[in-house]
Amino acid sequence: MRVPRVLRAAALIAAAVLLGLLTVQGTYALWNAATTGAPGTVQAASFTVNLTGTPSGQATPMTLAGGQSASLALTTQNAVLSPGTATYANVLVGNASDAGGAFSIGVTADAPTLVNNAGGSLATYLTVNAKTGTTAADCTATTGYNTPLNATSSLTSAAVPKTGSIYMCFEVRLSSAAPAAVKGQSVNITIPLTARQL
Template structure:
């Protein structure tokens, strides 16, 4: 007897940084595999990934019960930016799968897209950096933000075991030489975050 088994995967998208306001949105995909099982009860496992925003404290699974992507609001540590200063926010990603075995995952923050709102020019003066932390407290520490989320770079976490978590920290910096014309302007920043299954074994996929 061949029994189809499906595991739900999730992808997380961080979006909308309005000079220190972050929100996170998720999408999802399906992993499918087939195997032969002896007669008996077969129970499907879930690939559940939960996230919590900081400092907002809002939480949600990446994928809602209706299959739609979740949107999670993250407040930043700064209401506004002045030249040379930064705002910080983070998303804690929890591997809440009930699958058997190791079933570790990796979380990747991909390249950031910074776009002006309206006719503004602020985007050119903003830099988005990221780092992986063990706790949200690490996100407000300025050291370690050495990965700029540009069009060609991203940042991946180490393996996150079942029941474990990792923190993706974001730093949005306004250039010290930003022109006075950007005062009062806003921009949106989209940062895709993806959670990938590592095949449930310590060595990853064969």
């Protein structure tokens, strides 16, 4: 009996498809390896940033043990302002991290909150400006306070290396247009500081 030519062609095509399928199949192997390691010590690093005010000279961690932000009262150069004059204060910010390797931080002073005491209106006539310095004397120099701290402007320091520090300097200026009615009034000023790893 003779096999029709069409059947022989179909058998050859089926054989070719079967060979093609066999050649693309993958192989699987299960690999397993094990090793032992000597016991070691895991140590956490601290992200400690200290704030030192004048004249106390006492360092306070920026974040307290319970996780709350520290609050530091600053002493100004001259407590009495007259229209067109300014008073100055500063805080020394120290990078006290014990992390291994380079661990620089940047410190940012953001928009202050000014709250009038006893229902006054003095805050309306005050502006707060900032700059950075390497010494306390840089802060008492009345030039260079070119960065206003407000809703649209903040000041970020240059990189502060581990064990290094920088002065954040603040100028509070009373407008020359302040009326006599604000005489004797007082204001509480809060300036938020933020430290970030660079």
